[in-house]
Each structure stands twice: as structure tokens, then as C-alpha cells.
Amino acid sequence: MAGRIPQHFIDELLNRVDIVDVIDSRVPLRKAGRDYQARCPFHEEKTPSFTVSQNKQFYHCFGCGAHGSAIGFLMDYEHMDFIEAVRELAQRSGMELPALERENPEQKQQQDLHPIMQEAANYYRHQLKHRADAAKAVAYLKQRGLSGEIAAEYDIGFAPPGWDKLCSHLGSDNQRRQQLLTTGMAVKKDGGGLYDRFRNRIMFPIRDRRGRVIAFGGRVIDNDDKPKYLNSPESPLFHKGRELYGLYEARQALRQIDRLLVVEGYMDVVALAQHGIRYAVATLGTALTPDHLPPLFRTSSEVVFCFDGDRAGRAAAWKALDIMLSELKDGRTARFMFLPDGEDPDSLIRTIGKPAFEQHIESAISLSDFLLQNLTQRVDMSAIDGRARLVDLTRPKLAKISNAVFKHMLINELAHRVNIPAAELMRLLGERPAKPGRPTNLQRQTGESRRLSPVRTAISLLLERPDLAHGVTEPARFRALEEPGISLLVELLELIRQRPNISCGAILEHWRERPEGKHLNRLARASSAIPADGYEHEFHDALRLLDKQRVECSYRALLRKGEAGGLSAEEKQLLTQLLQEKQALSRPGRRPDRP
Secondary structure: OHHHOOHHHHHHHHHHOOHHHHHHOOOOOEEEOOEEEEOOOOOOOOOOOEEEEOOOOEEEEOOOOOEEOHHHHHHHHOOOOHHHHHHHHHHHHOOOOOOOOOOOHHHHHHHHHHHHHHHHHHHHHHHHHHOHHHHHHHHHHHHOOOOHHHHHHOOOEEEOOOOOHHHHHHOOOHHHHHHHHHOOOEEEOOOOOEEEOOOOEEEEEEEOOOOOEEEEEEEEOOOOOOOOEEEOOOOOOOOOOOOEEOHHHHHHHOOOOOOEEEEOOHHHHHHHHHOOOOOEEEEOOOOOOHHHHHHHHHHOOEEEEEEEOOHHHHHHHHHHHHHHHHHOOOOOEEEEEEEOOOOOHHHHHHHHHHHHHHHHHHOOEEHHHHHHHHHHOOOOOOOHHHHHHHHHHHHHHHHHOOOHHHHHHHHHHHHHHHOOOHHHHHHHHOOOOOOOOOOOHHHHHHHHHHHOOHHHHHHHHHHHOHHHHHHOOOHHHHHHOOOOOHHHHHHHHHHHHHOOOOOHHHHHHHOOOOOHHHHHHHHHHOOOOOOHHHHHHHHHHHHHHHHHHHHHHHHHHHHHHHHHHOOOHHHHHHHHHHHHHHHHHOOOOOOOOOO
16 A cells, blocks of 8 residues: 555655654543553553553554554544545644555546446436335335435445436446446346346445445345346445445444444345444345454444344354454454344344343353364263363364454363363373463553564564664665564664654554564564663674574685585685684674674
8 A cells, every 4th residue: 555655755755753642632642651651442451551652663562452553543433445544644743645656557447436326326216206116215225124314324225227327317428337347237148238237126325434325235026036136246346255244334334333233134234224223234145254353343342243133144154263263362252143933133133122132132142162062062061072172173273363362261261161170281282281370461561672683673672763773874784694573673773873863653554554564563572671771782782693693604604615625715815804704703892893
């Protein structure tokens, strides 16, 4: 994303903007030592664990792991995309957003397709209001209990019967007809020409996180028509395994979304909204995928998945559980709600009302309980071999769990059920039990720098004090070292030398979409145990160790070559120089400012 805006502009923008001011205007901060604290806006907590560093221009929550620069905060808190967040900060700091760098053809095509999709939504909405043959669609919506206000809020429309009503209305030239084809709104006839994909259906626009129409879902009015629900096909705008119907509308209706309810269909979302439940979203005719989870948990730390109570519904829940296991990071909660036989969310809430329906949500089973409940039903718990079988069935599920605390708690519960001491079960499963008196997460973070390699120590200190790089000449000399992270360190040194005033937050934006970004973010989150007046000494000591490794490797390579077949005059001279450099680097306090 950063490639679409010149990187030097982003660096300058983050130098001008103070992340404390940006966050404090939305989440009140209080001073805590040299940093600022608040209760995290991204998950529920009683004790503040959300920290903002003015020095690093970086925020981090020790509870849920949320972190980033001022740009990242606006993207997560205000649900902006990258360009919107940069534009917001630019306006705040009085900077003019430059012309975007040239986009690739696919991005340009996507951008060109949004207007015609909005035109299609306007057309369908107009048809619902003004066509005589829309009366049946209006009657159906009223029979489902929808008000005109809710129908308007979700932009519900009507695709009239007939083969080419939309194509005739919007396809005024070849370019627009091609756009209708590309978005899947039109289908090419075998003999040439186009016809409408959606005909005689109630239409539900599907919006992206910015509210732009990217696809449609259509429901039949006559139950004899098939299929009952029809989605837009995959297109440059729409990938159904990623999108969630109603998420944009939920964000518009609620400033703070404490919980999301994931249901099956469009009508469930709209009907629940009609009864005051504004936090429901739906997958689009597909089972839950890993791509659905980031937008769900970016919006709320608690997600409840709603399924039919029959065998098919429980099978779908089991597949969703399998996807969830690796994604349950700290602060995330997933639960499963099963509907009574023959009910869907729409029919159930009309029968029992909002308070009782929300009580069903409150009673939803936790992911861990559903996991153990499901597996327990497959074995005979009264027999030793049955309980042993339960452990075997649970083992592959435990292997998928990345959250250590959740995994250990699940093992403790499993130990209770199979009547084995928890420590013994952990040993049998190859897990390390938590030791009593272990330091807290914050303490572990604080002491982390004491255990870092020279490469990671140098990178960590550069994130604390980028100006430390200014005295380092020829960073490329370290490239020959075969040390993990050495190429990242060299690139970081060169970047800071090119941009002397760059902040930690701006550094992290350089690596936002690169694999190394997650490692930099982890180091930026850790508080250094080194006193501020010791940064320079520790940094140069780390570089001195790297220089010693570099010189030692070259020196030994020349010695081996000399033993094998002799050295040239130039190589002998280099060997002497390397010996002198080895001796110099061994002297206490020697700063490796030069190779």
C-alpha cells in the first residue's frame, strides 16, 4: 500500500505528526513514566495495558497485541484504509497529499469499476420504489417485518424481470458493457450480446470496508425460481471468501462494537438490525475462511458464530473451529451459538424478541468447551482406553493453537476430564508447564534485550534511537556475515543514514508489508533494559562484536588458503591488516565507526 504514496512523504508526515496527539484526541491518555497509557480501545480490559511511546512514535497493547504507528492506529480504530489514514494525517499536519504514484493496471481497473456498481445499486433501489411489478418484492419485505428505514439503510433494491433491463440502462457504450461483464452484473450470450445476471430478485448490495459497492446478492421472490440466493461471481472487486455482508453497516451504526454475531444470510442480518441487533454480519454463501477472521477481529475482540442446531450446522461449526484454533491470539474470544430446530435468526428473534435472543447469544458455548464436548462424545469416558483416546484426538488440535496461555488452560481442562495431573499430561504431550514465579509479560519484554544477539541488539537500539546510525560508515561491510537478520540490519542502517530524521514509527511503515515487518514490530514493542545513557555504548559494542566476527571469518579463510597452497603478496598484506584489525577490535572501548 505504501508504494502508492511516495515513501519520503510518509517519512516526513510521521515526523510532523505526534502519535500522542492523534490517539489522545480519540482515546484519552495519561502519563506513565516516559510513555502514555490508556485502556485498550481494541479489547475489553479493566487495567490499562495500552501504551503509547512518544519517543518511538509507536503504540502497543500488552493485552491483545495491537500495535503500530499513527497510520496503523487510524486504520484500526477508524477502520480507514492506508490512503485514507495518510490523507487524514496530512490534513491534520497541513501537508498536501502528493499525486499518487502510477498504479498497476489491475488497481486502475478496480478503481474504474466502483462507479458502475454504485449506479447499479441506485438503479435497483429506484426499481423497488417505482416499478409496478416490484409490488411482490415490497410485500415480501413487509411480510418479513422490514421497515422502509432499514430497507433504505441497507440499500435493498429490486432487479426487475426481463433479460436485459440493467444492461439496457447502464450499458450505453462498449466500455460500460465490458465493465458490466467484468463485475459479473452481465453475462455474455452464446450468440453475442449480454443479458442481466440478476432478474426478478430482491437485491442486497455488498459493500467493502469503505462503503463502496463491490457485489450483490439476490433473493428470489417466487420460491419456484432457483437458486434461492444468487451472489455476484468473483471479480477484480469481489472475493467472496474475504467479504462479510453487513460489516460496513454495523460500523456505521455503532461507534464501539463489543461483539460481532456471524450468521448465514442477508435476510438474517437485516432482520436482526430491524430488531435492534446491529452487530450481525454474514458470510456470503460460503463457509468461514481464514480470510474472514482479520476483518472480524479488527472490528471486535469477541465473535459469536451462529449455526443451525442440526447435524449439518454442528459440522459447519467444527470446520470453523479448526480454522479458529491458530487465530486465537491474546484478547480474542470465539463462541458458538446453536439455534433451536427449525429456527433461523430471523424467525427466532421475531418469536422471542430481542432480550431473549441476546440471552441466547450470552449463553453461546466457548470454543474450548465445544472442542472438548465434541471430542468427548466420540469416546467412552468410563473406560481408561476411552479417556486415552480423548487425549489422542485432542493432540492434533492442540498442535494448531499458537496462544500459549489458551493452550495450557485447555490442557488443564483436558487433564481434569481424563483424571491425569496437569503437569504429567503436559509432559506426555511434549508441552512445557508454566513455572511458578515466572516474570510477567511486561517483565519478560523489559529484559528481552539482555538475551538478544548482537544483530538484534543493534536493531532494537536503532528503533529506540535511530540517530545511533549516523556515525556508522560503510554498513555494507556486514553483508558478508552469515548471521540471522544481518541483511535487515544493513538495510536499516542505510535507510537511517539516507533519512537522518526518521522516527521509529516511520521505520516500521517502510516494512509494513514485508515479512521482516513482524520482527521489527516485535522488537519495537519490547522495552529495553538498558539505561538511556547506555544506548550508545551498547550499540557500538554490538557492532564491535559483529566486526570481530567479520574479521575473524576473513582471517581464518586466508589462513586456510595459505596452508593449502600459499598466498599472493596482496593476500599476505591483507592478512597482516586483518591481524591488526583483530587486535584493535579486542581493545576495550574501541568504537567500530569504520571498517
